[in-house]
Amino acid sequence: MSRNQQLFEQSQTLIPGGVNSPVRAFGSVGGTPVFFKRGLGSRLWDEDGQEYIDYVGSWGPMILGHAQTDVIAAVQATAANSLSFGAPTALELDMAQLITHLVPSMEQVRLVSSGTEATMSAIRLARGFTSRSKILKFEGCYHGHADSLLVKAGSGALTFGQPSSAGVPPELAAHTLTLPYNDVAALEQLFSELGEQIACVILEPVAGNMNLVNPSPAFLNALRTLCTQSGTLLIFDEVMTGFRVALGGAQQLFGIKPDLTTLGKVIGGGLPVGAFGGRADVMAFLAPLGPVYQAGTLSGNPVAVAAGLATLQQLQRPGFHDELAAKTRQLTDGLVQAARDVGVTFSAQSVGGMFGLYFSEHCPNSFAEVMQCDKAAFNRFFHGMLEQGVYLAPSAFEAGFVSIAHSEADIDQTIAAARQVFASLR
Numbered sequence: 259m260s261r262n263q264q265l266f267e268q269s270q271t272l273i274p275g276g277v278n279s280p281v282r283a284f285g286s287v288g289g290t291p292v293f294f295k296r297g298l299g300s301r302l303w304d305e306d307g308q309e310y311i312d313y314v315g316s317w318g319p320m321i322l323g324h325a326q327t328d329v330i331a332a333v334q335a336t337a338a339n340s341l342s343f344g345a346p347t348a349l350e351l352d353m354a355q356l357i358t359h360l361v362p363s364m365e366q367v368r369l370v371s372s373g374t375e376a377t378m379s380a381i382r383l384a385r386g387f388t389s390r391s392k393i394l395k396f397e398g399c400y401h402g403h404a405d406s407l408l409v410k411a412g413s414g415a416l417t418f419g420q421p422s423s424a425g426v427p428p429e430l431a432a433h434t435l436t437l438p439y440n441d442v443a444a445l446e447q448l449f450s451e452l453g454e455q456i457a458c459v460i461l462e463p464v465a466g467n468m469n470l471v472n473p474s475p476a477f478l479n480a481l482r483t484l485c486t487q488s489g490t491l492l493i494f495d496e497v498m499t500g501f502r503v504a505l506g507g508a509q510q511l512f513g514i515k516p517d518l519t520t521l522g523k524v525i526g527g528g529l530p531v532g533a534f535g536g537r538a539d540v541m542a543f544l545a546p547l548g549p550v551y552q553a554g555t556l557s558g559n560p561v562a563v564a565a566g567l568a569t570l571q572q573l574q575r576p577g578f579h580d581e582l583a584a585k586t587r588q589l590t591d592g593l594v595q596a597a598r599d600v601g602v603t604f605s606a607q608s609v610g611g612m613f614g615l616y617f618s619e620h621c622p623n624s625f626a627e628v629m630q631c632d633k634a635a636f637n638r639f640f641h642g643m644l645e646q647g648v649y650l651a652p653s654a655f656e657a658g659f660v661s662i663a664h665s666e667a668d669i670d671q672t673i674a675a676a677r678q679v680f681a682s683l684r
């Protein structure tokens with residue numbers, strides 16, 4: 259038995275499902291999850307010594323690749339001065355200055371320790387600020403696992419929420435409205451009926467938790483206009499897209515100014531950091547100034563913030579995001595060509611350093627369209643690629659990530675592997 263398998267069997271006796279976060283368990287694709295031991299740049303090595311090209315990047319944070327020298331040095335130097343104070347530090351001010359500079363809609367910002375905390379806190383703040391209870395999210399968007407956000411739509415224009423997890427009281431889920439992504443007519447109808455009861459709309463401005471789905475410009479514009487008209491706060495959840503699709507995130511890419519923004523992943527460079535921020539008049543509602551409570555023992559942790567600052571430092575190099583986007587496009591273009599050459603139905607697209615792969619004729623525009631992709635073909639593709647030493651997200655419903663450390667040779671090797679795997683799928 260391989261060490262991976264041994265570790266998984268032992269882990270299952272002590273850790274529910276053998277993992278500390280569900281999608282790691284390969285539940286969607288089947289098989290034994292890979293236990294990693296080491297990473298460097300674009301490469302990973304598992305407990306059996308097998309090498310992989312990594313397209314998960316810890317689900318987004320590792321935009322510079324693994325064990326990047328400056329990030330590790332910043333972590334080591336900061337750790338030597340203590341791991342935590344539970345009191346303010348100059349590093350947190352540096353981070354606040356940098357975030358508000360790079361994402362100008364964020365006039366003020368508060369640091370937390372995960373994306374879940376960021377979105378949960380932003381929702382509470384929006385409800386406190388507006389004195390309204392209802393929130394709107396979109397089908398297929400994931401915003402962390404706070405109770406109010408673990409709700410997805412049934413199909414149809416307007417659905418009062420049913421919890422999508424046990425343990426979420428229906429009374430709470432009923433405050434969460436859901437609509438299909440990119441459906442402007444449904445959005446307009448909902449706002450005409452209930453707009454003035456909705457505290458906030460939260461969305462992934464490029465959806466990356468139902469594979470990758472791009473927003474239409476009309477959808478984003480309608481959101482901004484309707485929210486402004488009805489006094490509803492527009493929250494861009496940029497936990498995934500922040501600093502990845504552009505230096506200023508999706509809001510810079512699409513030219514839309516949200517009222518609040520949530521961040522995570524890249525701003526911690528691989529250590530736990532999240533953030534939420536936006537309009538100063540809204541942020542003034544937060545404790546200790548205002549009536550909305552929010553706190554954290556390790557919030558703004560110096561070591562995590564140092565890793566994030568060292569990461570953000572490098573993203574500011576002119577041309578960084580153009581280079582990252584070009585690499586990612588080269589990957590998706592190559593995969594589409596390889597599939598076409600052997601007659602496999604496949605499409606792919608990228609936005610900055612994130613990408614979507616679909617076993618369907620066209621790239622999907624909604625959760626319903628994502629669900630029509632051939633999941634069995636994806637699962638076979640995933641395992642074929644894994645055998646060839648390419649580590650993709652173990653689910654057909656996740657976006658993929660490229661880092662700046664991925665080389666031309668990595669991309670070529672990946673496309674060559676895919677060519678073989680596609681051929682075996684026919």
Ligand code: PMP
Binds near residue numbers: 403
């Ligand atoms: N929002 C989005 C858009 C995410 O992609 C994620 C995590 N994948 C979260 C929120 C939750 O972040 P975390 O896992 O750090 O709690």
